[in-house]
Amino acid sequence: MRPGEGWVAGLRRFLQPASAHARCELCGVILAMGHAHVVDAAEDRMLCACETCARSHAEGAREGMLRVPDRVSRLTAFRLDDNEWSNLGIPVGIAFFVRSRRDGRVVARYPGAAGAMESLLDLDAWSSLERANPVLREFEPDVEALLVNHLDGAREYFRMPIDRCYALAGLIRSSWSGFTGGDAMRDTVRRFLAEPAATPPDGSARA
Amino acid sequence: MSHADAHEERRIEALIERLEPLDEPRLAAAKELVAAVLELHGRGMVALMELIAVHSETSVGRAIAEGCLRDRDITGLLVLHGLHPQSSEVRVRQALAALHAELGVQGIAVELVEVEAEVARLRLTATGAHGFSVHEVRRQIEAAVLEWTPEIAGIELEGLPPSGQVAFVPMTALRSDPRKVVGDEAR
Numbered sequence: 209m210r211p212g213e214g215w216v217a218g219l220r221r222f223l224q225p226a227s228a229h230a231r232c233e234l235c236g237v238i239l240a241m242g243h244a245h246v247v248d249a250a251e252d253r254m255l256c257a258c259e260t261c262a263r264s265h266a267e268g269a270r271e272g273m274l275r276v277p278d279r280v281s282r283l284t285a286f287r288l289d290d291n292e293w294s295n296l297g298i299p300v301g302i303a304f305f306v307r308s309r310r311d312g313r314v315v316a317r318y319p320g321a322a323g324a325m326e327s328l329l330d331l332d333a334w335s336s337l338e339r340a341n342p343v344l345r346e347f348e349p350d351v352e353a354l355l356v357n358h359l360d361g362a363r364e365y366f367r368m369p370i371d372r373c374y375a376l377a378g379l380i381r382s383s384w385s386g387f388t389g390g391d392a393m394r395d396t397v398r399r400f401l402a403e404p405a406a407t408p409p410d411g412s413a414r415a
Numbered sequence: 416m417s418h419a420d421a422h423e424e425r426r427i428e429a430l431i432e433r434l435e436p437l438d439e440p441r442l443a444a445a446k447e448l449v450a451a452v453l454e455l456h457g458r459g460m461v462a463l464m465e466l467i468a469v470h471s472e473t474s475v476g477r478a479i480a481e482g483c484l485r486d487r488d489i490t491g492l493l494v495l496h497g498l499h500p501q502s503s504e505v506r507v508r509q510a511l512a513a514l515h516a517e518l519g520v521q522g523i524a525v526e527l528v529e530v531e532a533e534v535a536r537l538r539l540t541a542t543g544a545h546g547f548s549v550h551e552v553r554r555q556i557e558a559a560v561l562e563w564t565p566e567i568a569g570i571e572l573e574g575l576p577p578s579g580q581v582a583f584v585p586m587t588a589l590r591s592d593p594r595k596v597v598g599d600e601a602r
Contacts, residue, residue: 212557214565215424216495217533221568222431223446223453321471321500322464385502387471387480 232258245276245371249309249350254371274309276351276369280405283354286365287340293358295333300389301359302380302397304373305329309349317373319380321387343367357401359394366404376400424565457496464498487562494566503530506563511537514559521547525556528573535560535567539574 213221230239233255234246244262246255250272257265257275266275296303296316303318314329338344344354353373357364376397380389383396434445467483470476483489484501493499499506507527518525519542528536537556557570 212570214561214567215427216565217568218428321468322461386500
């Protein structure tokens with residue numbers, strides 16, 4: 209152990225991979241920053257992918273693999289009043305929702321003091337949200353999410369690829385303090401959502 | 416810190432040092448094993464913290480949450496899995512506050528300047544013309560800080576005279592010539 213180094217820091221240094229380069233998890237080629245992602249719906253996990261591999265999965269659910277699209281849009285006409293929001297049962301002001309292609313269920317993911325939390329949404333609540341906002345039916349299951357920001361009086365809605373949602377979740381995680389998040393976390397969210405397309409989907413360019 | 420715990424932590428360091436010269440496939444397997452155990456263990460810790468967080472509004476829940484943060488071993492676990500609700504800065508300041516009296520009788524005050532990239536920068540000031548052992552003061556500060564922030568990868572001490580076993584430093588000299596000492600003296 210180096211002088212002045214704690215045991216957790218020492219363990220982390222040991223566990224660091226020898227190579228810092230991310231690799232395509234489908235073919236193994238070394239990836240540039242801001243690479244694409246592919247969702248393996250059967251395993252419910254996201255893989256880093258090179259452009260060639262990502263393209264081969266862009267067309268749909270071949271082998272259960274789906275390319276995460278690269279479009280972000282702010283949904284200015286989205287309707288969700290505070291009562292409906294509280295009916296969704298999310299304890300914090302920010303969450304993203306993804307529909308599963310496999311069983312049609314909607315999973316909500318939101319940050320908390322203990323890291324990312326996950327809950328299965330009440331289907332009735334989601335159906336009524338879909339009736340009020342038909343745009344939700346256009347979302348590609350498994351790879352596109354509805355991002356809701358109700359923090360500090362904000363009422364913002366985004367159609368966002370899930371890799372960016374995870375990037376935001378990572379930024380929230382690293383700036384989170386205390387049991388409710390703190391000011392640094394709120395600043396992070398504000399900065400990210402002011403320009404949601406500016407951060408590469410792997411979250412590598414932190415301001 | 417109880418001696419048994421400090422011993423366990425040193426054992427982790429010693430084992431890492433023994434593994435590091437291994438060839439790449441074996442080293443990778445050793446790292447993967449540790450990472451896999453940590454992953455499994457981390458998931459349990461997340462579930463446990465979620466339970467505590469859910470009940471943090473009740474008096475019992477709050478008592479448990481606060482008790483967790485006061486316990487050194489639980490703090491270590493939370494830090495290991497990145498689950499500790501307090502920042503490194505907060506915990507370094509608490510460690511330094513607990514050290515206040517011990518250093519005060521040696522005529523030294525220490526404060527946190529910043530924690531940047533897992534390195535804690537501390538500033539020492541002399542509060543009186545006392546003699547103190549440079550080596551001993553550094554040891555005391557490092558032990559106190561790392562006890563509550565084991566994620567810290569380095570401690571920089573500003574204002575500590577770099578040489579000599581026992582320093583006799585008038586207050587004015589320390590203030591006019593704050594020499595910066597990084598890590599150990601050998602560097």
